[in-house]
Amino acid sequence: MVLLQQIINGVMLGSTYALVAIGYSLIFGVLRLLHFAHGEVFMVGAFIALCSVWFLNAGPVLAVVCAAVGCAVLGVVIEFVAFRPVRRRSGGMLAPIVSSLGVGLLLQEVATNIFGADQTRFPPQFEATVYHFGSLFVTSTQLFILATSFGLMLLVHLFISKTKYGLAMRAVAENVDVAGLLGINSNAVVVLTFAVASALGGIAGVLVGFAFSAISPFMGISMTIKGLVVMLIGGLGNVYGAMIGGLVLGIAEVLTVGYLASSYRDAFSFALLILVLLVRPQGLFAGGLRAGH
Amino acid sequence: MRNVLVGLSMLAGLASQSLMSLALISLALISLALISPALADVQIGILMPKTGFGAGFGAEEQGSIDLFMSKYADLGPAGKLKLTIYDTRGEPAQAISLTRKLIDTDNVLAILGPYFSGESEAAFPVANRAATPIVTPSSAKPGIAAANRPWTFRNASTTDKTDAALVVHWLKRQSSPVRKVVIFYDGKDAVSSSDGKAVMPAVLKANNIEVLDSISFQTGDVDFSAQVTRAKALGADGIVMTALFTEAGHLTRELRRQGMQQPILAGVELSLDHKFIETAGDAAAEGVLTGADFNRDSPRPSVVAFIKEYQERVGQLPGNSSALMYDALFLMRHCIMTTGVAGSSAADKAKIRDCWAGLKDVDAPIAGPSSIDENGDARHAPNFLIVKSGKFVVDR
Amino acid sequence: MALLAVDNLGVRYGNLTALDGVSLSVAPDEIVTVVGANGAGKSTLMRAVLGLVQINSGTISFDGQDITRLPTFKIARKGIALVPEGRGPLRQLSVRENLVLGAFSRAWDAATKADFEAVLDRFPALRPRLAQTAGTLSGGEQQMLVIGRALMSRPKLMLLDEPSLGLAPLIVAQVFATIEAVRGMGVAVVVVEQNAHAALKLADRAYVIENGRIVLEGSNLLGDKRVQEAYLGGSVA
Ligand SMILES: Nc1ncnc2c1ncn2[C@@H]1O[C@H](COP(=O)(O)OP(=O)(O)OP(=O)(O)O)[C@@H](O)[C@H]1O
Numbered sequence: 027m028v029l030l031q032q033i034i035n036g037v038m039l040g041s042t043y044a045l046v047a048i049g050y051s052l053i054f055g056v057l058r059l060l061h062f063a064h065g066e067v068f069m070v071g072a073f074i075a076l077c078s079v080w081f082l083n084a085g086p087v088l089a090v091v092c093a094a095v096g097c098a099v100l101g102v103v104i105e106f107v108a109f110r111p112v113r114r115r116s117g118g119m120l121a122p123i124v125s126s127l128g129v130g131l132l133l134q135e136v137a138t139n140i141f142g143a144d145q146t147r148f149p150p151q152f153e154a155t156v157y158h159f160g161s162l163f164v165t166s167t168q169l170f171i172l173a174t175s176f177g178l179m180l181l182v183h184l185f186i187s188k189t190k191y192g193l194a195m196r197a198v199a200e201n202v203d204v205a206g207l208l209g210i211n212s213n214a215v216v217v218l219t220f221a222v223a224s225a226l227g228g229i230a231g232v233l234v235g236f237a238f239s240a241i242s243p244f245m246g247i248s249m250t251i252k253g254l255v256v257m258l259i260g261g262l263g264n265v266y267g268a269m270i271g272g273l274v275l276g277i278a279e280v281l282t283v284g285y286l287a288s289s290y291r292d293a294f295s296f297a298l299l300i301l302v303l304l305v306r307p308q309g310l311f312a313g314g315l316r317a318g319h
Numbered sequence: 320m321r322n323v324l325v326g327l328s329m330l331a332g333l334a335s336q337s338l339m340s341l342a343l344i345s346l347a348l349i350s351l352a353l354i355s356p357a358l359a360d361v362q363i364g365i366l367m368p369k370t371g372f373g374a375g376f377g378a379e380e381q382g383s384i385d386l387f388m389s390k391y392a393d394l395g396p397a398g399k400l401k402l403t404i405y406d407t408r409g410e411p412a413q414a415i416s417l418t419r420k421l422i423d424t425d426n427v428l429a430i431l432g433p434y435f436s437g438e439s440e441a442a443f444p445v446a447n448r449a450a451t452p453i454v455t456p457s458s459a460k461p462g463i464a465a466a467n468r469p470w471t472f473r474n475a476s477t478t479d480k481t482d483a484a485l486v487v488h489w490l491k492r493q494s495s496p497v498r499k500v501v502i503f504y505d506g507k508d509a510v511s512s513s514d515g516k517a518v519m520p521a522v523l524k525a526n527n528i529e530v531l532d533s534i535s536f537q538t539g540d541v542d543f544s545a546q547v548t549r550a551k552a553l554g555a556d557g558i559v560m561t562a563l564f565t566e567a568g569h570l571t572r573e574l575r576r577q578g579m580q581q582p583i584l585a586g587v588e589l590s591l592d593h594k595f596i597e598t599a600g601d602a603a604a605e606g607v608l609t610g611a612d613f614n615r616d617s618p619r620p621s622v623v624a625f626i627k628e629y630q631e632r633v634g635q636l637p638g639n640s641s642a643l644m645y646d647a648l649f650l651m652r653h654c655i656m657t658t659g660v661a662g663s664s665a666a667d668k669a670k671i672r673d674c675w676a677g678l679k680d681v682d683a684p685i686a687g688p689s690s691i692d693e694n695g696d697a698r699h700a701p702n703f704l705i706v707k708s709g710k711f712v713v714d715r
Numbered sequence: 716m717a718l719l720a721v722d723n724l725g726v727r728y729g730n731l732t733a734l735d736g737v738s739l740s741v742a743p744d745e746i747v748t749v750v751g752a753n754g755a756g757k758s759t760l761m762r763a764v765l766g767l768v769q770i771n772s773g774t775i776s777f778d779g780q781d782i783t784r785l786p787t788f789k790i791a792r793k794g795i796a797l798v799p800e801g802r803g804p805l806r807q808l809s810v811r812e813n814l815v816l817g818a819f820s821r822a823w824d825a826a827t828k829a830d831f832e833a834v835l836d837r838f839p840a841l842r843p844r845l846a847q848t849a850g851t852l853s854g855g856e857q858q859m860l861v862i863g864r865a866l867m868s869r870p871k872l873m874l875l876d877e878p879s880l881g882l883a884p885l886i887v888a889q890v891f892a893t894i895e896a897v898r899g900m901g902v903a904v905v906v907v908e909q910n911a912h913a914a915l916k917l918a919d920r921a922y923v924i925e926n927g928r929i930v931l932e933g934s935n936l937l938g939d940k941r942v943q944e945a946y947l948g949g950s951v952a
Pocket residue numbers: 728731733751752753754755756757758759760800909
């Protein structure tokens with residue numbers, strides 16, 4: 027029973043990791059670049075949701091929508107400001123890493139100035155109803171998180187496997203030149219990718235905000251790292267790998283804390299990463315922005 | 320200065336009644352040069368977390384600094400008190416390098432700070448080697464000042480002194496007896512970790528309480544579901560947590576959410592911060608007992624005045640960290656005034672060190688009679704505070 | 716009027732001059748071939764037309780419009796399809812997805828669906844493999860797929876860069892037959908080939924390129940002595 031409850035705890039945590047990692051993977055898949063401000067997009071999503079609750083009196087669904095839209099715009103701005111200029115100059119891997127790290131720090135700084143360095147909370151009406159089933163329990167917030175994140179994963183799957191622009195995204199991911207020959211505007215696809223990835227990251231931020239009622243300018247830092255770990259576990263740039271990898275990491279973390287000690291949590295995550303990379307260097311799922319199989 | 324001098328002498332020379340005016344001007348310049356050392360300020364360095372996870376504590380300290388300087392910056396014949404404030408971000412590595420910078424570059428007389436025990440553990444040896452007095456207003460992990468004699472001090476009671484009284488008080492006030500507890504501790508925060516792993520277990524054992532499990536988490540965690548699920552199965556009848564206010568708040572919230580309604584004792588690491596209650600929620604925090612140096616409800620006139628002035632100046636109520644910093648500044652100024660130091664020479668530093676080491680029943684505005692023991696630590700009787708309807712109130 | 720007109724084109728890779736004053740034209744309905752040795756600049760010419768390499772001098776116009784500095788996707792949307800050297804199917808996508816993307820700039824309407832069926836009828840080997848990822852196809856099947864994908868955009872001009880490279884003789888014949896058929900659909904074709912004999916036989920007109928320059932142009936180069944010596948092993952097969 028304790029184990030089952032711990033696995034439920036892990037799925038909750040892991041589903042938010044998965045959302046962040048999907049965005050990471052989309053961007054890596056299309057651009058072969060690491061977006062080191064993605065964790066900060068996640069953070070901004072949480073704050074946008076908070077503002078929508080404060081100023082628009084938004085409920086959970088509207089808050090999620092506001093965060094998604096706001097972060098999509100933010101993601102596109104980041105693409106234009108931090109990625110496109112250095113990509114044009116083809117400064118190798120390093121330039122986009124440095125410029126996205128810079129954007130991340132800037133966003134932290136701005137958020138600190140507006141909201142302060144301390145954690146901020148959602149108002150008490152977002153407190154969850156708790157449902158007990160024997161010794162097991164789930165909360166209404168957790169059910170909302172599960173529905174939202176798994177619903178979004180399904181949408182992402184349908185988008186990249188069934189829609190024209192999803193196909194275009196995978197075409198650009200595999201070969202920019204060939205995509206151009208097919209009449210695909212790869213710059214527009216990159217913008218779309220940033221929008222989708224950032225919207226997902228922002229929604230993850232809201233969900234974490236709902237779940238733990240702890241929003242802070244620094245909440246994105248560990249997410250950036252965890253997203254990276256999940257992406258490596260799942261397979262670079264593979265969206266399905268990110269989904270599975272996120273859940274695996276969440277459950278692994280919770281079990282480490284539940285049965286060993288919290289100090290082993292990060293060590294254990296990295297051990298898991300190394301193990302996966304030793305057995306399957308390409309990650310659980312082979313690289314590439316794939317649909318299924 | 321030199322150019323002005325040359326220019327003026329030339330002018331004077333041109334004016335021809337040369338000698339007289341030249342002498343006058345020189346005299347004026349010389350006297351100016353003689354006066355200036357007396358106008359020098361007394362430099363004190365301050366280390367505190369202005370950004371990062373401890374920025375909230377830093378803000379509380381800053382409020383007290385602003386208030387204190389608006390009232391007591393003047394040192395009389397010694398000139399003015401001048402503060403050089405650096406942001407450690409709560410990081411021990413920063414604390415070390417900024418301590419060096421304050422001593423080597425800024426040539427300060429003494430240092431107030433850093434905030435956290437982990438930082439103090441790192442910075443104290445540096446100041447001790449450099450023979451510069453350093454006083455943390457807040458760190459409470461036992462033994463840090465004792466390990467770095469004779470230049471290091473603190474103006475906070477260590478957990479080994481406060482826990483015993485706190486635990487006894489907590490046990491006494493329970494209607495149904497507490498015999499088995501689970502300890503939750505922050506494994507990353509130095510004072511919470513030492514308190515939760517060593518100090519609290521020893522005190523509990525001395526009171527015949529069984530510790531069923533010690534469960535750790537890390538500063539910055541927000542998800543406590545795994546820890547609480549683990550504790551839930553153990554059948555404890557009391558919960559002890561040693562944690563900073565944010566983590567303690569999340570933990571308390573999760574405990575209540577998963578249905579653990581046992582009484583909670585929170586260590587002094589909570590620092591009496593109201594944000595603990597906000598984070599946990601009023602209902603979850605209700606009845607949590609903690610200890611602190613600062614009692615906001617104290618009837619002492621100097622405390623009442625401090626709270627009023629602080630609120631007027633900062634626009635917020637002072638916290639435990641505000642109170643500790645205010646007293647630390649007060650005692651530092653007390654030492655500067657009574658020893659009459661006016662610079663940062665080795666002799667000046669030694670006088671400040673001796674003053675701190677010998678502090679006995681000096682009437683600090685908030686804590687009242689303050690003394691430093693042979694380990695360099697302060698002795699304050701802790702106040703017991705309990706959460707009632709969303710507020711900390713004194714529990715007698 | 717020429718459908719494609721390349722005028723005095725120059726392309727450099729750093730210090731290396733890959734194309735130097737190249738002029739070429741293609742009329743609607745025409746099959747034109749460009750022959751030349753390895754490294755002569757044939758692929759560079761194809762890629763320059765599609766905007767995949769930076770052009771240093773000269774102009775390219777298509778259908779009366781200047782396309783010299785347009786981005787690749789805009790050139791493609793004007794009706795030029797390139798079957799690149801080494802084929803270029805999207806290997807991680809399925810056969811169906813490749814074909815669907817061929818019609819990216821068209822609506823998926825009845826006409827497009829009819830084209831989809833027509834491609835599958837033309838290349839029946841693809842039909843049972845629609846769900847398979849393109850990377851798992853044989854070389855010949857990949858070539859069929861990429862030509863089919865190019866047809867899905869209903870181009871006015873199709874450029875094929877060494878379509879017979881690495882294929883078995885039987886398949887090569889099939890590829891050349893397909894090129895004829897494509898022209899029959901009213902599409903102009905430029906074929907770059909090292910298999911000069913087959914290409915010259917197929918083409919209405921031919922260009923010979925050497926070291927980045929056009930050295931010969933004509934409509935019956937198969938009989939030309941210099942071409943025979945340089946590219947056809949000295950004798951007419
Ligand atoms: N990206 C590049 N960078 C530098 N040089 C290049 C590049 N691409 C081609 N070249 C050079 O330009 C010249 C022309 O190359 P191109 O590929 O156009 O020749 P080709 O006629 O297609 O040869 P092949 O028959 O072998 O395919 C060659 O010398 C080649 O080495």
